[in-house]
Amino acid sequence: MSGEIYQELRRSLRSGEPVCLVTVTNVAEEFEGLASLGAKLLVHSDGPTVGTLGDPELDRVVARDARAMLERGVTGTRHYGSHGEARREDLEMFVESFVSPSRLVIFGAVDFSRALVEVGKILGFVVTVCDARAVFATTARFPLADEVVVEWPDSYLDRVGRTLGPRDAVCVLTHDTKFDVPAILGALASDVGYIGAMGSRRTHEKRWERLLEAGASESELRARLMSPIGLDVGARTPEETAVSICAEIIAVRSGRALRTMTPLRDGSGPIH
Amino acid sequence: MKEILSTVDAWLAAGKRVAIARVIGIEDSGPRDPGATMAVNEDGEVAGSVSGGCVEGAVVTEALDALTTGRARRCTFGYSDDQAFAVGLTCGGTVHLLVEPLDW
Known part of the structure; x- marks a missing residue:
């Protein structure tokens, strides 16, 4: 029968609450009576822990270290003495951090967005679709989205931008300057890790000019904006385009994008 | 871990x-980072x-043994050369696993 630790872990994972599971994965021979392989401690960012590794002082020390690892989203192995002493290797612990899922914010309630929601969900993103036009931004059109918001992009990012971080992504699919420019400016003001904007090379050039006029710096645009959005895989359909965009998000996040892939941004000639 | 919850719930x-x-x-x-779960x-x-898919067959045997012993x-699992049916990773790496009954 599963017990209290699994139930609490399951609840945290389902709700997206950060949590860390510590498991004893090796016990030195002379300590076999004191600790058992598989003993567990479940640690949240704050509040009480669940379970025990076999010693109250060990639990206290490990919980402190686990919280630091959870804060950084790091999973790995650590060693401790049987009462939590540092610089001893009596016990090996596997410390597994489960962070909140990454977020994907899509501006523009267009058909390409529907496909991007679907591929984003496969990759585990919490997906928001935002568009100022209530006729298009409906849950009926985006049944898989976690959230559909009727709001101007700049107003939405004023509220939510500060919660976006390096693992999150913003995709601007409206290709209408009056929506695109405030969305991109709002995204640049956040710490979001990926910013992409859809459009032909011509749309891109016009939008670039407008962004500069609106006060964006050329060096920041070059460093952070993927436009035209996506990797150059020859995508045509909304579904293929969604794969091209998500591949670029992964490549940017892993640092591979500019070494081994060809973002459309860095090429020339027609996109399709 | 998250991707297996629904199936595990149904089994339980x-x-x-x-x-x-x-x-x-x-x-x-x-092929999979620490934390990958089966x-x-x-x-x-x-x-x-x-x-x-390289070692999953052998892991099933280990898992059933763990259920029998309750421990x-x-x-x-390390590198397997081209011997047919040898269990191991063809990529040349080594993977360490913890296999345990879900009694926690």
């Missing part, structure tokens, strides 16, 4: 015993994965 609701195998370390290359029920049904165990 059906009264099945379940074992969990997790990657706890890799050396050199490994669940096995008492009938040998599987959810999730701990490699690219957690550590397993290591």
Whole structure:
């Protein structure tokens, strides 16, 4: 029968609450009576822990270290003495951090967005679709989205931008300057890790000019904006385009994008 | 872990015993990072994965053994050369697993 630790872990994972599971994965021979392989401690960012590794002082020390690892989203192995002493290797612990899922914010309630929601969900993103036009931004059109918001992009990012971080992504699919420019400016003001904007090379050039006029710096645009959005895989359909965009998000996040892939941004000639 | 929850819930609701195998370390290359999880029920049904399909068959055996003994165990799978049916990783890496009954 599963017990209290699994139930609490399951609840945290389902709700997206950060949590860390510590498991004893090796016990030195002379300590076999004191600790058992598989003993567990479940640690949240704050509040009480669940379970025990076999010693109250060990639990206290490990919980402190686990919280630091959870804060950084790091999973790995650590060693401790049987009462939590540092610089001893009596016990090996596997410390597994489960962070909140990454977020994907899509501006523009267009058909390409529907496909991007679907591929984003496969990759585990919490997906928001935002568009100022209530006729298009409906849950009926985006049944898989976690959230559909009727709001101007700049107003939405004023509220939510500060919660976006390096693992999150913003995709601007409206290709209408009056929506695109405030969305991109709002995204640049956040710490979001990926910013992409859809459009032909011509749309891109016009939008670039407008962004500069609106006060964006050329060096920041070059460093952070993927436009035209996506990797150059020859995508045509909304579904293929969604794969091209998500591949670029992964490549940017892993640092591979500019070494081994060809973002459309860095090429020339027609996109399709 | 998250991707196996629904399947594990269904197994538990059906009264099945379940074992969990997790990657706890890799050396050199490994197809899945530490934390990759596979669940096995008492009938040998599987959810999730701990490699690219290279060692899952052997992990089922370890998981069923863990359910029989009721004890957690550590397993290591290393490189397999081109011998047919040898269990191991063809990529040249080594993967360390913890396999344990879900009794926690």
